[in-house]
Amino acid sequence: MWLNTLGLALREIRRNLLRSFLTILGIVIGVAAVITMVTIGQGATRAVSDQITSLGTNLLMLRPGQRLGPGRDAAGSPPFRQADGDAIAAQITGVRAVAPQAGTGAVAVYGARNWSTVVYGSTNAYFDTNNWTLAEGRLFEDAEQRAGAAVCVIGATVRRELFGTTSPVGSRLRLRNLSCEVIGLLQSKGQAAMGNDQDDIVVMPIATVQRRLTGNLNVGTLLVSMHDGADAEQVKADLTRLLRERRKLAESDENNFNVLDTKQLAETLSSTTQVMTTLLGAVAAVSLLVGGIGIMNIMLVSVTERTREIGIRLAIGALGHEVLMQFLIEAVVLAALGGLIGIAIATAASIVLTGLMGVPYAFDIGINLLSFGFAAAIGVIFGYFPARRAARLDPIEALRHE
Secondary structure, three states: OHHHHHHHHHHHHHHOHHHHHHHHHHHHHHHHHHHHHHHHHHHHHHHHHHHHHHHOOOEEEEEEOOOOOOOOOHHHOOOEOHHHHHHHHHHOOOEEEEEEEEEEEEEEEEOOEEEEEEEEEEOOHHHHHOOOOEEEEOOOOHHHHHHOOOEEEEOHHHHHHHHOOOOOOOOEEEEOOEEEEEEEEEOOOOEOOOOOEOOOEEEEEHHHHHHHHHOOOOEOEEEEEEOOOOOHHHHHHHHHHHHHHHOOOOOOOOOOEEEEEHHHHHHHHHHHHHHHHHHHHHHHHHHHHHHHHHHHHHHHHHHHHOHHHHHHHHHOOOOHHHHHHHHHHHHHHHHHHHHHHHHHHHHHHHHHHHHHHOOOOOOOHHHHHHHHHHHHHHHHHHHHHHHHHHHOOOHHHHHHOO
């Protein structure tokens, strides 16, 4: 009986292909929109998480001032010194490495090419705390760090703009009035979560930057990498206590520095993108309801058109629940077919859009099955009323229908 009923439903769908396609169009658009929005949102969430992770593993960033971001009040707060980093490494439990960072902007010049970039002065711990790996060359030697030698390690963007595809190791580039030897090339990291290019950097020994470029001993940022499994809250509390002592703050004084936990930042940004993804998915799901209303409308029209056919079936012995099942299966097949087409369109659209947006694509079987099941449920819910109306027709009145 089931196969016969399914055959009748498919025959009726084939009889009016254009109308059937227009009927399921709302379902197709709804399923495609939901899956595409959720897939792109999940890709964006993963991209944000990966970009924050690329800043460093279990990383704390310490900066002067009470606020982060544009407008932070670092100008009225004393800068850090390299001795602060040494004290943190020696006295705080759970700290794996501490990297002082002094930065400035400069134009790098090589031959006839020039490129405006950011120059960071630090130690070899900088590469460890920020998860940098070398593509070519080497890091700083101890003697070079102590003496403030004119050597540098460059990022992939600086290499591309100044050296093209040739190896930069062993070449000399100029930063303002300083000529430095390129001793290493960093592996590319790409864009950071805040939109800046992580590969657009030149790293030099901190003593070199302080003496030859900035002209002071200020340290703008302390990068603190914690051991895996370390209690981040305890480490932050110990850091706060130590820095308050070193900066001679009274108990009533507010901190004139801030501590940023990149793990918490990643969780905050990820939760924000997940909320936006849910919101976009919910908005897109509204079109599924519109598609369901379209199915109900067309099925009611179909019942009206086929009233005489229904009357004949009932007159020759068909039961009411068999007629109901025929129309209900027809509605579910239409909705399920729309769901399958929507999944196919969503997969193609997601691959294209994630590629254009530069976020990872990952096929989520859960959202695909959920969308397909919801589409089928729409067919059942909105197809039931027309099917029940067909099943309750009076055979005599139906046979009189023209």
